[in-house]
Amino acid sequence: MARCETESTTAEAELSFVAAGNLSVLNKFLFNTYYTAVAVLALTFAFESVQAEPVRLTIKARPGLQYDLFRFEAKPNAFVEINLVNEDDMAHNLVITKPGQRLNVANEALRLGVEGDAKNWVPDLDTVLFSTPVLKPDSSHLLKFKAPETPGVYPYVCTFPGHGLLMYGAMYVGMPLPDLAKDINLPELARRGNQPQKKLHAWGIKRPLMYRIFMPNASPAAVAVALRHGQNYCWDAGQCRLRYVWYGAFVDPWPVWRGNGNGLAKVLGTKYWEAGSGGAVQIGNEESMANFLGYTKIDGQPEFHYLVNNVDVYELITPLHSVIGVQRSFRIPNNKQLVSLPVGSVSQVMFKYSAGKLKNGVLTLNAEEAAAFTVSIGLKQ
Numbered sequence: 001m002a003r004c005e006t007e008s009t010t011a012e013a014e015l016s017f018v019a020a021g022n023l024s025v026l027n028k029f030l031f032n033t034y035y036t037a038v039a040v041l042a043l044t045f046a047f048e049s050v051q052a053e054p055v056r057l058t059i060k061a062r063p064g065l066q067y068d069l070f071r072f073e074a075k076p077n078a079f080v081e082i083n084l085v086n087e088d089d090m091a092h093n094l095v096i097t098k099p100g101q102r103l104n105v106a107n108e109a110l111r112l113g114v115e116g117d118a119k120n121w122v123p124d125l126d127t128v129l130f131s132t133p134v135l136k137p138d139s140s141h142l143l144k145f146k147a148p149e150t151p152g153v154y155p156y157v158c159t160f161p162g163h164g165l166l167m168y169g170a171m172y173v174g175m176p177l178p179d180l181a182k183d184i185n186l187p188e189l190a191r192r193g194n195q196p197q198k199k200l201h202a203w204g205i206k207r208p209l210m211y212r213i214f215m216p217n218a219s220p221a222a223v224a225v226a227l228r229h230g231q232n233y234c235w236d237a238g239q240c241r242l243r244y245v246w247y248g249a250f251v252d253p254w255p256v257w258r259g260n261g262n263g264l265a266k267v268l269g270t271k272y273w274e275a276g277s278g279g280a281v282q283i284g285n286e287e288s289m290a291n292f293l294g295y296t297k298i299d300g301q302p303e304f305h306y307l308v309n310n311v312d313v314y315e316l317i318t319p320l321h322s323v324i325g326v327q328r329s330f331r332i333p334n335n336k337q338l339v340s341l342p343v344g345s346v347s348q349v350m351f352k353y354s355a356g357k358l359k360n361g362v363l364t365l366n367a368e369e370a371a372a373f374t375v376s377i378g379l380k381q
Helices: 010-019 023-052 102-110 254-258
Strands: 055-062 071-074 079-086 095-097 128-131 139-146 152-157 168-173 209-212 222-226 231-236 241-247 270-274 290-298 301-308 311-319 325-331 339-342 349-353 357-359 362-365 372-379
Touching: 055 071, 095 102, 102 152, 128 139, 222 301, 231 311, 231 325, 241 325
Parallel strands: 055 079, 071 168
Antiparallel strands: 079 139, 095 128, 095 152, 152 168, 209 222, 222 231, 231 241, 241 270, 290 301, 301 311, 311 325, 325 372, 339 362, 349 372, 357 362
16 A cells, blocks of 8 residues: 655654664664754753843943943843943933934933823834833832844933933944944943043032032132033022033032142033123113122022122022923012023024013013013023
């Protein structure tokens, strides 16, 4: 009777060997089959063990909008475990994107608006690969994932509003790390090889933080303030005006301390707005010198109090949340005259004001408008 050859089995082969009296051949056949199977299983197990061995690392979110680990390597399909620890006093997350998509993902996170908190500021995009929740200060989260199969540079970024331009790094999958100084996938601070900022300050950086210290392009009565969300500014108490604003790392105070007061503190971040020669509030038609009276802290941030033409002026500077920038909140409650505020060059920044009219770089308000108004200065996205 005819039969299909594919029906032949190992058992039939064994019977044919026995029928022919070839027991030694049968034993050899069984031996080879058994140990071949064992070898295959052993190789498979060894391969899977190598593949399953995770890359374990800790990344810390630190003051100044920076991760302490800017880059790391992983093999394609390797298991990765990232323990994200938030050592800062503001919220942070970590989002891994497809190559070249860091800025797009960060910008889309800003557009989440009122839905942002519920979504951990992670947009619904196919360019987002893995993410942590938003972490409050002094908390952590273990992120587990399998590295992409395709080699490439996969950015990781904090998508909390205003953080994405500064707070990022790169996961190199199946690719060697380039020279640090030439690695275009890292923030400038990382390429310069700067040490974590807190080492510059004997008591660390806990934002908001305020220094009475000698600063560049300011009078000896300068005040340097580090706000939350990586915002910083220099306010001149000698002339009662905001001098400049920058984002990122705060200041290096050591040139002042080492020089016994003869040096100037060094601005470590990136300056994006400067007042120029003007910038002080004027009340009435006659220019007058302001008289600094002191400050009161509100949520750790100084509200400056000064007199202009014998009129009380209060100015509080706070960080913006949706973009990199600051808001200046003015109160001039007992005034009956026109108020003018030179705002410097605003063509290269995002500039908004709640009241008054802006013309030729000067914001003018009537007494009612000036009772309480705000001016916002931010980095253009």
